[in-house]
Amino acid sequence: MKINQNLFAILGTFFLVAAVIYAIWTRGTEMVGITGLFGLAAMQYMVAYYLRLLDKEYKPGVDDKEDGEIAEYAGTYARFAPWSWWPLGLGAACAIVFLGVAIDWWIFIIGIGLGLFFVTGWVFEFSKGQHKH
Structure with missing residues (x-):
């Protein structure tokens, strides 16, 4: 879970920097792109914050262990109906x-x-x- 938190925080920082650079580059005349990039940054930070809140409530996952193996992810995640229309x-x-x-x-x-x-x-x-x- 901590890896996902860090990933979304890094993406949020990237979009924030990209929004500032884009605003400077376009001299603030292109409002849709600037607003969109700032919105993307805000969404990334919200997901990172949400994952941080979840991390306090739940046990650590396989990806948080230093010695975690990919095979530990094995198992049934849900029930799917391949015949469903x-x-x-x-x-x-x-x-x-x-x-x-x-x-x-x-x-x-x-x-x-x-x-x-x-x-x-x-x-x-x-x-x-x-x-x-």
């Missing part, structure tokens, strides 16, 4: 939502409805049929 439908619903943003609000509403349907189906796919727990 719900993510494909959700991706199509997201495409419809973005199409609705570009074209008209009624397409956006259809995309939101489809997205809710596919998210619900994906969440509850292990709660019915032969895969019920």
Whole structure:
């Protein structure tokens, strides 16, 4: 966890320096890039701070041990359904939502409805049929 904290802190510092250099280079006339780079720096620092808070609550991970081995990461992280069609439908619903943003609000509403349907189906796919727990 400490390695991740340091990585995000270093990235935050990099984006902060890049934002200052970019602001000087463009003489402050290009506000989108300057704001974006300062925003990136702020997000990196927020993630580093969040990881620092988590580090106080949880035990150290394998990557924090000096003698940690890659094989110690082995194990099951989650349960995945390779036969699931719900993510494909959700991706199509997201495409419809973005199409609705570009074209008209009624397409956006259809995309939101489809997205809710596919998210619900994906969440509850292990709660019915032969895969019920």
